[in-house]
Amino acid sequence: MSLAVKYRPKNFDDHIGQEHIVKALRKALREKRIAPAYLFSGPRGVGKTTTARILAKALNCDSYKDITDNPCGICNSCRDIENSRHIDVIEIDGASNRGIDEVRQIRENIKFLPSRGRYKVYIIDEVHMLTIEAFNALLKTLEEPPNYILFIFATTDPQKIPPTVLSRLQRYDFKPISTFEIIQRLNKIIQLENIKIEEKAIEEIARRAEGSLRDAIVLLDQMNMFCEEKITYNDVLNILGAIQRELLEELLKEIYAGNLKKALTILNIILEKNVSILDFVREFNEFLFEVFKEVVEGKRRNYSKEDLMIFLNIALEMESSIRYSITPKVWLEFFISKMCYVPRTIQIMEILENYNIIYEKQEKKKQEETKQPITLKDKLIDYFDQNQPIISGIISDAEIKEEDGKIKFIFSNKYLLEEVNKYLENIKNALNKLNYQYKEIEILTKEENPLKQKLISELNLIKVKDE
């Protein structure tokens, strides 16, 4: 038997996370004021069906002569309801019995008294899946049901139920179960089952279950099957493909500081843990929003909320771009870079001030450049273009400087040095023809500094763009 089934609450005492609902139902049971139809709405795995079963037990428990506000959970009737085999408690899956025929069948059957218990209970799960015709037929049934009939409808999507039907139901909204309550419940199961597990692993399971107790217990069960010895936090992360929060914290820290290289390194560490890019993006965005909330609430002060809002905007854009992209990794890195480089709110004013200065300088430089006369390099290239284009190609790589009668050819590509030596005589001839006075020619190469090389190539890129 799975842990989720084994540790399903058997009665109201055992029930957790929905106190407001349990209280109201027990009061109704004590006062014998049972509505003919209830609607249990809420997310999956928060106890809707379980509560419906306990309510059915309360109406039919063998240990009491009349209905009770706390069924025993162990008599034959309670056990049969628990295992979905009580003749008077009929569980119907609305998703696979959607049509009018099924509802007609129910309408026929409710004419008959319960055969074993005091109440005939119909539990219809995912009731929003019923067709309109089926709802209309159901409506007639709900108008005047016999007093021994109880309908309990469960749904994750109450908006899809027609208002005419909704108005006839007593509605209870189930809420997600708090991580704290999930941890408490898991601890109880861990103790009873003698499971060896790290505390941090329990917390991670509870957090991952996102308010669904059932999901949490199923996860615990899976972990217990996978791990032979003690279940560790890392086991949970590895098996669930989860991302360590610490890494996300680190990532955000580096992004915020504008350290793109470090941020990308951390990103790759995270992705190496078999996390899909979309899963990562989802996790990251949730995390970002959590941090944002904490900052707004004053729980942490290491980030400004304005900056986090900008990040969230980019993150949202990132999620929609990546979802349909065939190159998600590229886009992921692009958006992470964008977050790294987007100006922080404090910096924007500074940047605006500096912008004017930079702009003016650039304009001035441009004017000067256009005024410049034709250089020796231009003349040489021009000359060789006419008769020996291969030499003009070589010269175009060089920076030409004239100092004290010396003409320096400085090449950025050191392999061109050999080439140029072959054509040295041609160059000297050309200089004579161009009437250039000089003492000697020096052929040099730029120092091999990778950073400088990179800078040079970047500057070239910008130049190309400008043209």
Ligand SMILES: [Zn+2]
């Ligand atoms: Zn019982």
